[in-house]
Amino acid sequence: MSKKKILIIDDEKEMVQLETMRLEAHGYEVVVAYEGEAGLALARTEKPDLIIVDIMLPKMDGYELCRRLKLDAQCRLIPIVLVSAVDQKYDTNLGKKVGAHDYFTKPFEPTALLAKIKELTRKSTT
């Protein structure tokens, strides 16, 4: 069975590096972009099984990026998890409107995030 691929779009480079280590240790392949446009391009070329998007990105915010991914013929079926810092209020309605499947507040419990990733990537293959 080939490895599931996760795309992380987040500008917190050090945190992304750590998340990558954890996901790789759990058997995922990880690709990373540090801003929205690059993330959008990677989503098209890499065809990940799931995308993790930080809502506070430079230039294009996470909600807008999510909306654009959902409008893209090649990416629209890929599940998206939005993540927000604990002191930012996650806008549940906006998240739903732009098509996010779930959201997490940082700092997240790694086991909870891994369980969610497993659940959503399983769904994406059926």
Next chain:
Amino acid sequence: MSEKPESDLDLILLLAHELRAPLGIVKESISLVVDKVLGKTNDKQQLVLLTARRNVDRIDRIIMNVVDIYKLEAGRLELQKTSFDLMTAVRQVAGVFQPLADGAGLQLKVVTSHETLPVTADKPRITNVLSQLVGNAFKFTRKGRIEIVLKRNTDGVECSVRDTGIGIAPEEMPKLFHKFEQFGWVPGGGEKGMGLGLAICKGILDIHRGTISAESQPGEGSTFTFTLPGGKS
């Protein structure tokens, strides 16, 4: 969040945001090693890293407590209310504290005649209030028992945390829910903290339109009781 802070609260929020990002990175770095993602560790390494992680959590709690108290005072703490069963929340909190009770040789009991107690409230916040009260009870109780008593009253639900601990001196009672006040701390009694826990509990219950109060007999124990409105079955 890069605007210039215009009030104390804005400054605190900015500071909290700036501190918590690197703190999260420190915590995840430690966790990667503790969780053995990067390879095996020995028992002493685990002990050291778990101590480090516990203290990262402690810094994080201090930051969040300061944020909460200033948000409460500025009327800017927003609740996320949902309907949930208070009984389940209480049993979960009791479950978390059970190992501590076993280790200290204390009895921990949930006392109630109800099967469920539905309430509409901010579940994580109310769970924090419960944890704070039960945690305090453990801090100040060396022998005997800690009971969480749940009942319905005419306006809603009532939850008491009753201990057989050292109790509170009468002159300390009026300051109990004031911020930056500390009571009965003894060396080795655990985290000293900043004296914000009970002030936050009161603030959280106030914005729920609930109440919190305390009774105590020095040398015999204390009872902290909070109420939440509504909650018909």
